[in-house]
Every structure is written in structure tokens, then in C-alpha cells.
Amino acid sequence: MSLLIKNAKIVNADKEAQNLQDILIEKGVIIKIAPSINTTDVPILDIKGKRALPGLIDLHVHLREPGREDKETIESGSRAAVKGGFTTVFCMPNTNPVIDNCMIVESIIKEAKRVGLVNVVPIGAITRGLKGEELVDMFEMKQAGCFALSDDGKCVSNARVMKLALQYAQMAQILLIQHAEDHALAAEGVMHEGYYSTLLGLKPQPGLAETVMIARDIELAHYLKTRIHFAHVSLKRSVELIKIAKSQGIQVTAEACPHHFSLTDEAVKSFDTNLKVNPPLRSREDVEAIKQALKDGILDCISTDHAPHTPEDKEAGFDLAPFGMIGLETAVGLVCSELVQQKILSWPQVAQKMSQRSAEIMGLKTKGEIKEGMDGDLTVIDAEKEWEFKKEMIASKSKNSPFIGRKFKGCVEATICGGKIVYENQVV
Amino acid sequence: MTEWTKHNLLDIQNLTKEEIELILNTAKSFKEVSSRDVKKVPALRGKTVALLFFENSTRTRVSFELAAKRLSADIISISASGSSLSKGESILDTAKNIEAMNVSAVVVRHSTSGVPKILAEHLEPSVINAGDGCRAHPTQALLDMFTIREKLGRIEAIEVGIVGDILHSRVARSNIWGLTKLGAKVTVCGPSTLMPVEVEKLGVKVSYDIDEVIKQSDVLMVLRIQKERQQDNFLPSIREYAKHFGINKERLKFAKKNLLIMHPGPTNRGVELSAEVADGEYSVILDQVTNGVAVRMAILYLLLGTKETIEEKQTL
Numbered sequence: 001m002s003l004l005i006k007n008a009k010i011v012n013a014d015k016e017a018q019n020l021q022d023i024l025i026e027k028g029v030i031i032k033i034a035p036s037i038n039t040t041d042v043p044i045l046d047i048k049g050k051r052a053l054p055g056l057i058d059l060h061v062h063l064r065e066p067g068r069e070d071k072e073t074i075e076s077g078s079r080a081a082v083k084g085g086f087t088t089v090f091c092m093p094n095t096n097p098v099i100d101n102c103m104i105v106e107s108i109i110k111e112a113k114r115v116g117l118v119n120v121v122p123i124g125a126i127t128r129g130l131k132g133e134e135l136v137d138m139f140e141m142k143q144a145g146c147f148a149l150s151d152d153g154k155c156v157s158n159a160r161v162m163k164l165a166l167q168y169a170q171m172a173q174i175l176l177i178q179h180a181e182d183h184a185l186a187a188e189g190v191m192h193e194g195y196y197s198t199l200l201g202l203k204p205q206p207g208l209a210e211t212v213m214i215a216r217d218i219e220l221a222h223y224l225k226t227r228i229h230f231a232h233v234s235l236k237r238s239v240e241l242i243k244i245a246k247s248q249g250i251q252v253t254a255e256a257c258p259h260h261f262s263l264t265d266e267a268v269k270s271f272d273t274n275l276k277v278n279p280p281l282r283s284r285e286d287v288e289a290i291k292q293a294l295k296d297g298i299l300d301c302i303s304t305d306h307a308p309h310t311p312e313d314k315e316a317g318f319d320l321a322p323f324g325m326i327g328l329e330t331a332v333g334l335v336c337s338e339l340v341q342q343k344i345l346s347w348p349q350v351a352q353k354m355s356q357r358s359a360e361i362m363g364l365k366t367k368g369e370i371k372e373g374m375d376g377d378l379t380v381i382d383a384e385k386e387w388e389f390k391k392e393m394i395a396s397k398s399k400n401s402p403f404i405g406r407k408f409k410g411c412v413e414a415t416i417c418g419g420k421i422v423y424e425n426q427v428v
Numbered sequence: 429m430t431e432w433t434k435h436n437l438l439d440i441q442n443l444t445k446e447e448i449e450l451i452l453n454t455a456k457s458f459k460e461v462s463s464r465d466v467k468k469v470p471a472l473r474g475k476t477v478a479l480l481f482f483e484n485s486t487r488t489r490v491s492f493e494l495a496a497k498r499l500s501a502d503i504i505s506i507s508a509s510g511s512s513l514s515k516g517e518s519i520l521d522t523a524k525n526i527e528a529m530n531v532s533a534v535v536v537r538h539s540t541s542g543v544p545k546i547l548a549e550h551l552e553p554s555v556i557n558a559g560d561g562c563r564a565h566p567t568q569a570l571l572d573m574f575t576i577r578e579k580l581g582r583i584e585a586i587e588v589g590i591v592g593d594i595l596h597s598r599v600a601r602s603n604i605w606g607l608t609k610l611g612a613k614v615t616v617c618g619p620s621t622l623m624p625v626e627v628e629k630l631g632v633k634v635s636y637d638i639d640e641v642i643k644q645s646d647v648l649m650v651l652r653i654q655k656e657r658q659q660d661n662f663l664p665s666i667r668e669y670a671k672h673f674g675i676n677k678e679r680l681k682f683a684k685k686n687l688l689i690m691h692p693g694p695t696n697r698g699v700e701l702s703a704e705v706a707d708g709e710y711s712v713i714l715d716q717v718t719n720g721v722a723v724r725m726a727i728l729y730l731l732l733g734t735k736e737t738i739e740e741k742q743t744l
Contacts (some may be wrong), residue, residue, distance in 0.1 A: 199622035201541040201563030201601055271542030315518045317540035319561065 002417035008052035013352035025419035055087030055377025057358035060303035067096030080396035082423035084328035085412035087377035102144035150177035180213035204378035227251035236289035278323035308398030336410020376419035439564035454726035472501035495724035569602035592651030627725035
């Protein structure tokens with residue numbers, strides 16, 4: 001697809017351009033960036049000085065297809081993604097059947113192509129059926145289109161299995177993502193262990209469940225001289241462990257989710273089950289540490305952990321409701337409100353955390369930067385525009401968000417994927 | 429005098445001191461009703477109270493039932509086993525169905541904290557929390573406070589020790605809120621593995637020395653120790669618990685003369701309390717049960733009584 005974007009304020013991870021530029025995309029690839037490009041035979045999108053970021057990349061979404069198409073499908077999830085400004089999403093394998101063989105990987109990629117809105121990249125399971133026992137055929141998964149594997153939702157508990165998985169993945173050159181949670185320590189807790197779990201009488205999940213597993217896996221990565229990526233890091237102590245690991249040259253990377261830098265465990269007072277997430281919402285101190293770690297680069301990127309659920313499932317009460325909230329459509333609003341306006345992140349840092357670094361971690365060589373020769377994936381953001389997140393505007397099939405009714409400043413105006421305008425904000 | 433304005437009774441935390449006192453004073457006059465030959469007043473004639481017990485209970489359910497009957501209300505009682513509650517119908521669906529039958533109040537017990545609060549947000553009838561998860565059991569705390577006031581004449585400045593599995597106890601949490609609001613000093617005592625984190629922030633002291641707690645207390649609230657806590661490794665053994673935290677006659681040698689021993693029931697004799705102590709001079713366990721009916725009558729009456737019925741009561 002071809003497109004000429006006029007008057008863009010280009011933001012890349014290394015700098016924010018001072019002057020407005022035009023960007024010409026041909027056959028899905030950026031071929032020219034210049035102050036003024038004039039061409040007659042391509043469609044034009046004039047963004048009138050708004051910011052253009054490299055297309056946002058989400059390393060962590062649940063699209064529920066196959067298996068729970070009542071919660072989300074690749075199609076509805078793609079719509080939610082483009083509305084949230086994402087051009088590439090990595091979908092987790094805890095579907096039914098589990099994404100643990102090449103046929104399912106291929107079928108997801110095929111369906112995503114049919115929908116044709118965003119790049120959907122399946123993350124395969126590390127172990128068959130997410131059981132934590134037998135490794136998947138990693139070479140085959142990679143060949144089918146996986147860039148990473150994870151038993152997300154579950155943690156690979158058995159240290160020997162994880163060691164062997166890391167060893168094998170290193171050879172197969174595929175990234176492993178760990179959902180760090182020691183299940184025995186988590187003890188089926190439904191919220192963060194602290195004053196509020198005591199107050200509310202809800203089953204506590206101690207932060208230890210996360211930190212113990214992160215510490216273990218740092219040791220595995222150190223021993224094997226290989227890399228590992230930690231999903232949804234939520235604690236101050238986890239950040240400290242990752243900081244130490246990085247300072248010693250251990251190849252760890254890590255992500256944080258918007259809800260973990262926007263909400264504390266105090267919010268659970270409402271008993272809104274949309275606040276039941278795993279890892280759980282943490283203390284104020286943890287939230288501040290996550291923000292600081294994003295600023296300092298200890299945490300590499302921002303992912304949403306978009307986890308759609310039906311109202312029936314969420315209405316089961318706090319103990320029984322499944323973990324997770326949707327996040328694709330509020331990520332930019334939360335990043336703008338909680339990080340940019342609070343002077344935690346600059347715009348280039350936003351481009352880094354939401355695109356460049358994510359691309360780098362996954363090894364997407366043609367994404368993450370607005371530059372000639374790169375893919376024509378861009379996200380246009382109006383940093384000043386105020387909007388309210390309303391239930392009826394949600395594109396995701398599920399509406400399980402605690403942010404409904406919240407007002408944001410900073411809005412996705414358009415999403416361009418491979419030179420095609422896949423979303424344009426119609427609200428003035 | 430304080431007027432009752434609340435539509436629901438969900439926890440003690442959100443009651444004022446004055447509201448607690450109003451309930452206790454109202455209960456006092458209803459206790460008298462239970463001692464009459466004809467134990468019935470027409471205060472809630474024509475009202476329907478639905479008892480919705482998602483979690484098993486005998487004592488609390490029967491107490492509510494009796495309270496409603498003595499106020500002349502009609503009752504429907506639904507418990508988890510054998511109803512659609514165990515067949516996967518959503519909690520809200522069930523409650524909406526009950527509401528559609530035009531009931532005046534829903535008394536709800538559920539194993540998940542917060543369920544009564546969520547129901548109250550969605551239902552028109554008054555919601556009364558009969559125990560939710562480990563969070564709150566307001567009627568139990570109120571009947572405990574009623575009993576203490578009846579026996580000791582006051583709550584202010586007394587020393588209360590709550591002993592046992594604090595972590596899993598909604599009775600402990602509700603009593604902590606109520607007793608501290610009325611000026612009592614509360615110490616919680618039990619194994620460290622069954623102590624919730626940062627419990628001091630609720631305004632209590634923590635002790636692991638049962639003898640010290642016995643010595644200082646005017647009231648000992650002894651909690652039930654569930655046998656499963658041993659399987660979950662919270663306790664090395666029930667035997668060890670009984671030896672180190674169980675209340676027995678030997679331990680009570682240093683107790684104050686007017687000590688009250690309370691227990692929300694059902695008791696595990698020989699575990700948290702020896703049989704001798706449960707039936708002994710300090711025990712007010714059966715008074716608690718009696719008072720439970722009066723307190724629940726007061727709550728139903730305050731929540732459901734109309735202007736007319738209130739006037740009616742004054743002419744009783």
C-alpha cells in the first residue's frame with residue numbers, strides 16, 4: 001500500500017524532530033522522508049503537525065482465538081489494537097487448543113492476514129499444553145512464524161525444565177518469555193498481600209511469588225549465558241533484581257503493563273473484578289518503582305497484557321473471577337496521562353518503550369523506527385486531545401476494563417500499518 | 429438520638445459509633461420480646477426476608493430466621509446445596525430473581541469477600557451481610573458487642589484479646605472495627621502464620637504470648653481453628669496449637685476475675701477451648717447465641733421498619 005503522510009512531527013526513540021516532515025510509503029515501506037514531498041498518484045493523509053511514532057508494538061495480548069471466541073477473536077482483537085494505536089501484537093498461547101504446534105501458529109497468522117488490520121504474531125507455548133513438562137518443537141515453531149515462546153498465565157515451575165528450555169531456545173534462537181510466578185507461594189491468592197488484603201479479607205498473593213521466580217530465572221540465564229524476557233513486572237523488588245542482573249551483564253529484558261503503573265491495590269476496595277489481574281495490582285511504592293524503572297530503562301518496554309473476559313465470567317465474585325483486564329485501547333491514554341504529563345517519560349522514550357525496544361527484543365529488524373527502508377507502520381498521536389473512555393466505544397469484544405469512565409489527555413488519531421490507514425479517529 | 433438512615437448493613441467499618449450504639453440499644457428492647465410467652469411482635473408484618481446462603485451455616489441462618497419470624501416477617505430461605513446456586517447460575521442472576529419476587533431484604537452469606545457489597549450495588553431491597561469471605565461478619569460483631577455491654581456495662585477502655593486464626597477470620601475483622609470504634613483496646617493473638625500482614629494498621633496490638641493476653645484481658649474472643657489449616661501447613665499440628673494457644677483451666681489461673689470468654693461457634697472443644705472452659709464460669713457462649721436473635725431483630729427492624737411500624741412499636 002502507498003500513502004503520503006503530510007506534516008508529521010516524527011518521534012523516534014533517539015529524538016523528536018523539531019520540524020514537520022512528510023513521509024512517503026510505497027508498497028508498505030517508507031521510501032522517503034523530507035520536509036515537503038509532492039506526488040500526485042498516492043493517497044494523502046495530512047496529520048497537521050501531530051506526532052507520528054513508529055507503529056506501537058505490544059508484546060503481550062490475549063486474543064482468545066481459538067477457543068474463547070465469545071471473549072475475543074483475532075478480528076475483534078485486531079480492531080481493538082488499531083484503535084489503541086498498535087500495528088503489531090504478539091498473542092499469547094493460552095488458547096484452546098494451546099498454541100503449541102505449527103498448525104495453530106499458521107492458522108492464526110492466516111486469519112490475521114484475512115482480517116488485514118495489524119501484524120499478529122503468535123507466541124508459542126514453551127511446553128506442550130502449557131503443562132510445564134515436555135518442550136514444544138522449537139525449530140518448527142520458529143519456522144512457522146513464532147519469534148518467542150511463553151507458558152504465559154502459567155509459569156514454568158520446574159527449574160530443570162526451564163533450564164533445558166532456555167538451553168534449547170538459545171540454540172534455536174527463539175526468545176523465552178517468563179510469567180514469573182511461583183505457584184506454591186502465590187497459593188491461589190487473588191490480590192497483592194499487604195494492608196489492603198488484610199483489610200478486605202481477600203486471599204493474599206505475596207510479592208515473593210514473583211520475585212523468587214525472577215531471581216531463579218536470572219540465575220538460569222546467568223549460568224547458561226543466555227537471554228530471557230520477563231512479562232508484566234510489577235514490584236519494586238523485581239526491578240531491583242533486574243537492575244542487579246543487568247549491571248552484571250546478564251541478558252534479561254522486561255516489560256511493564258499500564259495498569260501496574262496506574263493503579264494500586266487500594267483500588268480493589270471497590271471489589272470490581274476488572275481489577276483482578278495477575279500479577280495483582282501492587283502497593284503505591286511498587287507503582288512508583290515501576291514508573292522510575294521505565295524512566296531509567298531497567299524495564300525495557302510497555303505491554304498491555306490485554307486479557308478479555310465475558311461479564312458472566314467476571315461476575316463470579318472476586319475469588320472465582322478470572323484474572324485479567326483489557327488494555328489495548330487505554331494504553332496510549334494511560335501512558336500520556338501517567339507518564340508523559342507527569343514528566344516520567346519523554347516522547348522519544350515513549351517511542352522506545354512502546355515500539356523500538358519491543359521490536360529489538362523480538363528481533364523485528366524492519367520495525368520500531370520511522371526511517372527510510374523501514375516498514376510503513378506509524379501511530380499518530382494528538383498529545384493535547386482530551387477524551388473519555390466509554391463502554392460503547394470499546395472495539396474489543398469484551399468490556400472488562402476498570403478505566404471505563406476515565407478521562408484522558410492524549411489520544412490515538414490514526415494508525416497506519418504497512419502503508420494502509422487501518423484506523424482514523426472520527427471523534428473531533 | 430441518632431436516626432437510622434442506612435439502607436444496607438454490609439460491614440462495621442462504615443458504621444459510626446452512634447449507629448452501632450443505636451443498634452445495640454434497639455436490640456435491648458427486642459431482647460425483652462424473646463423472654464415473653466408470646467415471642468412475636470407485628471413490626472414487619474407483610475415484609476419478606478430472603479435468606480441467601482451461598483455458604484453453609486446453621487447458627488447464623490437459624491438466628492436470622494428466628495429474628496424475622498419474631499418480627500412477623502415472611503421468610504424464604506435458599507442455601508447453596510440443591511439450588512441453582514451450585515449449578516453455576518451467576519450470583520447476580522440469582523439475586524435478581526429473588527428481587528423480582530418483591531422481597532424487602534436479602535440476607536446474604538458468601539465465601540467470597542465483597543459479594544454482599546456488589547449485590548447491594550445492584551439490588552433494590554436492603555442487603556444484610558451474614559458473612560463474606562474473610563472480610564466481615566457485622567451481625568456477629570454486633571451481638572458480641574451487645575453481650576460485652578450487657579455483662580460488663582461498657583466497652584470503652586476494656587481490653588479485648590482475639591485469639592486464633594486471625595488471617596481467615598471475618599469475625600475478628602468486624603470485631604476489630606466495632607470494638608476500636610467504641611473505645612476498647614484490642615490485642616490479636618495467634619500463630620504467626622495465621623496473622624494477616626500489617627494488621628496493626630487496623631488499630632490493634634499483636635501478641636504471640638497467650639498467657640500475657642489472658643492476664644491483661646477483660647474479654648477473650650476465641651476463634652474456631654479449622655482442621656484444614658494443618659493440611660495447608662499453616663500449623664504444624666492441631667495438637668501443637670491446642671498446647672500453645674488453647675485456652676484451658678490451667679492457663680486461666682492468672683485471668684481477671686470478671687473475664688468473659690466468647691466464641692462465635694461452633695467450638696472445637698479440646699482445640700481452641702477446653703470443654704471445661706467452654707462450659708465454665710467465664711463462658712458467655714450461649715448468651716451470645718441468645719443475644720444474636722435480639723441483635724438481628726434490631727437490624728431487620730431498623731432497615732425495614734416503616735414510620736408506621738416504628739410508631740406501632742412505641743405503643744407495644
